[in-house]
Amino acid sequence: MARHVPTGGLAETLDIAYGDEGARTRLDVFSPEPADGALPTVVWIHGGAWISGDKVDVRPYVRRLAHEGFTTIAVSYPLAPERTYPASVTSLNAALGHVLEHADELRVDPSRIVVAGDSAGANLTSQLATAVTNRGYAEETGLQPALTPAQLRGVVLNCGIYDVSSVPEAPGLGGWGFRIALWAYLGRRVGRGSPGGQLLAAHEMSTLEQVTADFPATWISGGNGDPLTTRQSKALAARLERLGVDCTAVFYADDVEPALPHEYQFHLDLPAARDAYGSTLSFLRRVLR
Template identity: 30%
Template sequence: MPVLSAVLAAALVATPPCVEPPADPSNTYDVPHTYEKLVREFPFIQIASDALPDGVTKLADQVYAQYGARCLKLDAYLPAGERLPVVVFVHGGGWKAGFRSEFVPMALRLTQRGYAAVTVSYRLSGEAPYPAAVQDVQQAVRWVRAHARQLHIDPQRIVLAGGSAGGQIAALAGVTGKDGAEVQAIINIDGLSDFTSELALKYEDDPKKNPSSAGAWFGGRYADQPARWREASPIRYVRAGMPPILFIGSAQPRFSAGREQMMAQMTQLGVASDKLLLPDTPHSFWLFDPWLQPTVEASVAFLRRQLP
């Protein structure tokens, strides 16, 4: 694929004036802070590189949605090729924090395996409650599909992937996508599948947290907003013909809530699913080597099986 011309880049970014909100100093779910928390227990870890490989074009700060003067942006990472499959990444951060840069290292490693990749920002819970983030991610998928020709990607091979809260959002957006937001596969990395399970409620509805991260996103505890807690659980949407899902999990059981039950239901309906569990790993393992590479390898193997 030729390098995107200045004319094409300008055409893609041509939008009415809009801004992103200023950086929130309380938003500390990022790679440096996470590394500081984990390196004492895991002294062998290294922050995965985000250096742009040769032959990969970065198309930064594309506005995919706008609410008044508020912009939502994404970055595209495009290797050489035509009609490439594309993976759209959704960052984590407890629905209240995080940055799209979280998934740049994984995105770049996928570009070296023949995939285009996109990292997206979305409205966090402090700005807009559920289901805004899910709707934003679905709108990002629509934008990617609408710009398939310019980006040299295949509009019929779009994948949603995410980690932690982003894994849950990606799964929910993927299993409920319609009107151009349909995807052909999902990769859920340590994201919840059932908010109403006993395991999820133990942590996500903890009365000592007022509110919990999930409670802040839903606008109330489970007893106050049971319909939202159920509606946001990807397991509620298992059906024949849904996208296949790869689950990649840490050694922290908290984040597997609903996974086994969802996989069992999918199997009964003939829907493909697979999982990779990485032993002795913390949450947010995908930010670091040596754990990122097996995450990438499992993702590539799954996508090669599932995408035509």
């Protein structure tokens, strides 16, 4: 991604601590220069199947977005197997609380925030947004949302998982990998005969049936070569549209070549990825105006 990012012109503050778990509870902040005052803000949650990844992975992408006139924040969070559900989502909620508490110094407009994520980060983003907009879900999960519905103007969901129950049937090598990662995050396999605690955790991670008509404006996409797209991203987009949620869905015909893989949006040499970036930018400008 780096060669697609303009050089210079940004203020950067890296590795800000928002928690006490070392590098796993740090965030990076980027904003355009010269400028003063708060800006609409995009908080990005990286992917990595709940077991890997780091905020460093998405720095080029969020830097590019910062050049468009936003404050952008990339967040790291605790990973499995050292930390299991709900450590990641709880930590990310704390990160959002830290951002609000330090909004002035970080150049964050607390009334104009979008939370974005890719892959497992999209799953975590959907959990946070569901807790913000569905009081019953927040009570069930024990999550006290840092953001209010008025502050959370939208979400960006790339190549995510929103129905954990379908992961055991996901096809191919990619499906196998997600099964292993999910078992690591939940502490053991989920399937018939799983202990109640693991089944409850899988239910709480599955936002597909827990989103409501109050879910924030959503931009959602998945590649035609991604084994998760049909049963995850397309299924959530369809549900949001049925609920009347403002939903911008970007999908591709099965015969598009080259087939667009999981996390295609970061392959900015591909025309489809550049088009997705443009669509994302239009969405952000609209919901954050």
